[in-house]
Amino acid sequence: xxxxxxxxxxxxxxxxxxxxxxxxxxEDERDAAAALLASEPETFAAALKAARALDALLMSESLPxxxxxxxxxxxxxxxxxxxxxxxxxxxxxxxxxxxxxxWPAGAALASLMMGLVGxxxxxxxxxxxxxxxxxxxxxxGYDSNETWLSLx
Amino acid sequence: xxxxxxxxxxxxxxxxxxxxxxxxxxxNMPIVFRVAYRMLQDRAEAEDVTQETFLRAWKALPDWxxxxxxxxxxxxxxxxxCRDRLRKKKPVLMxxxxxxxxxxxxxxEALQSQQALQGIEDKIAALPERQREALSLCALEGMTNxxxxxxxxxxxxxxxSLLARARRxxxxxxxxxxxxxxR
Numbered sequence: 446x447x448x449x450x451x452x453x454x455x456x457x458x459x460x461x462x463x464x465x466x467x468x469x470x471x472e473d474e475r476d477a478a479a480a481l482l483a484s485e486p487e488t489f490a491a492a493l494k495a496a497r498a499l500d501a502l503l504m505s506e507s508l509p510x511x512x513x514x515x516x517x518x519x520x521x522x523x524x525x526x527x528x529x530x531x532x533x534x535x536x537x538x539x540x541x542x543x544x545x546x547x548w549p550a551g552a553a554l555a556s557l558m559m560g561l562v563g564x565x566x567x568x569x570x571x572x573x574x575x576x577x578x579x580x581x582x583x584x585x586g587y588d589s590n591e592t593w594l595s596l597x
Numbered sequence: 598x599x600x601x602x603x604x605x606x607x608x609x610x611x612x613x614x615x616x617x618x619x620x621x622x623x624x625n626m627p628i629v630f631r632v633a634y635r636m637l638q639d640r641a642e643a644e645d646v647t648q649e650t651f652l653r654a655w656k657a658l659p660d661w662x663x664x665x666x667x668x669x670x671x672x673x674x675x676x677x678x679c680r681d682r683l684r685k686k687k688p689v690l691m692x693x694x695x696x697x698x699x700x701x702x703x704x705x706e707a708l709q710s711q712q713a714l715q716g717i718e719d720k721i722a723a724l725p726e727r728q729r730e731a732l733s734l735c736a737l738e739g740m741t742n743x744x745x746x747x748x749x750x751x752x753x754x755x756x757x758s759l760l761a762r763a764r765r766x767x768x769x770x771x772x773x774x775x776x777x778x779x780r
Contacts, residue, residue: 462761464736471742471753499768502717503736509640511630511647519622519651524658526613 451477453485457492464503465496604663611658622651625668628738629675635733636679638722646678665747669740672748676730683726720770724763727751731759 456478463469467479482489609617629650634643650671657670665673721729727749734745735756746756 458757458761461764462757463742464764469736469739495768496764499764499771502767502771503732506717506721506737508631508634508718511626511640511644515630515644515647516619516622516626519626519648520615520618522648522652523615523618523655524611524613 451481453481453488456481456489460489460492460496464500465493466500603667604661607658607661607663607667611661621654621667625671626651628668629671632672632730632733632738633675633679635721635729635737636676636726637682642682646675646682649678650675666744669744669748672734672738672740673750676748680726717767720767723770724766728759728763728766731756732763735760736764 451474455474459470459474459478463471467475467482470478482493606617606620610621626647630643630647633646633650634640637643637646653674654667654671721732724732730749731745734740734748735742740748742753742756746753749756751759
C-alpha cells in the first residue's frame with residue numbers, strides 16, 4: 446500500500462486500527478506517525494489511553510494449549526528421506542537393476558563381467574596364441590608347426 | 598532461527614530432514630492452532646484443522662515457492678479450513694444456546710455473574726467471522742498488515758477496516774459491561 450501523508454486523522458486511524466503501540470503500526474508510516482504523536486501528545490492522549498486498555502485486555506487472552514500428541518501426529522505424517530543413488534554408478538545400477546540389486550543376479554553378472562574382461566585381456570596379447578600352438582605340437586613330439594610341416 | 602533461512606529449512610524438511618520438520622512444526626503449529634481455535638472455539642476441531650494444515654504443507658513443500666512466509670501460508674490454509682467447517686455447521690438459534698446462567702440466582706445477579714466470568718476470549722469469539730480473523734492474525738499473532746491481508750485474501754485497506762471495527766466492537770462491549778457492573 447502506498448504510504449499516505451501522515452495527518453492527525455491518520456494517526457487516530459492507526460491508534461484505532463492497530464492499537465497504542467507504534468511497533469504494531471505499518472512500518473512505512475510508523476516513524477512519521479510517531480513523530481506527529483510526539484509533537485502533539487495532548488491531541489492523542491485520550492485515544493491512546495482507550496487503545497492501551499484494550500491492548501492490555503487482548504494481551505490477557507488465555508487459550509488452551511494443543512494436546513501433547515498433536516506435534517507427534519503431525520511429524521509422523523511428514524515425508525521421509527528418500528533413498529538417493531548418487532553419480533554415474535548409481536544411475537548405472539538403477540538401469541541394470543531397476544527393481545534393486547539381488548544377490549544371485551549380481552553374482553551372475555559379476556561372473557560374466559570377469560569372464561569377458563579376462564577373455565579380452567588374454568586374447569589381446571598376441572603371444573598367447575603362439576604359446577598354445579607350441580604346446581599343442583609339443584604334445585606330438587615336435588618343436589613347432591614349422592617342424593611338423595617340414596616332415597610332410 | 599539464527600543462521601538458517603526459512604527457505605533452507607523448508608527445503609531440508611521437504612527432503613525428509615527430521616530436525617527441520619520438527620523446527621517447522623514447533624515454530625508454526627502453536628500459531629495455526631490458536632488461529633483455528635479462535636475461529637472454531639473447540640479444541641478438538643482446532644487440532645484437526647492444525648493437523649490437516651500440516652498434512653497439506655508436507656505435500657506442498659517439494660514445490661514450495663518462497664512467495665510468502667510459511668506462517669502466512671499456513672494461516673491461509675487454516676482459515677479456509679475453518680471457514681469450511683463453520684459453513685457446514687448448522688446455524689445456532691439464540692434459543693438453542695446452552696444455558697450458562699446459574700438459575701439459583703436472581704436475573705440481575707445472574708447477569709452480573711455471567712459477565713464477570715466472561716473474559717476477552719468470549720468477546721473475541723462473539724465478533725463477526727472476518728473481524729475475528731483480522732484481529733487474530735494482526736493484533737494477537739503479530740502479523741504485519743500486509744501478511745494478514747495476504748492470509749485473508751483482502752486488501753490492506755479492507756483489513757484495516759475489519760480491524761478498526763473489531764476493536765470498536767470490543768470497546769463497546771467492554772463499556773457496556775462496565776456500565777452494567779456500576780448499576
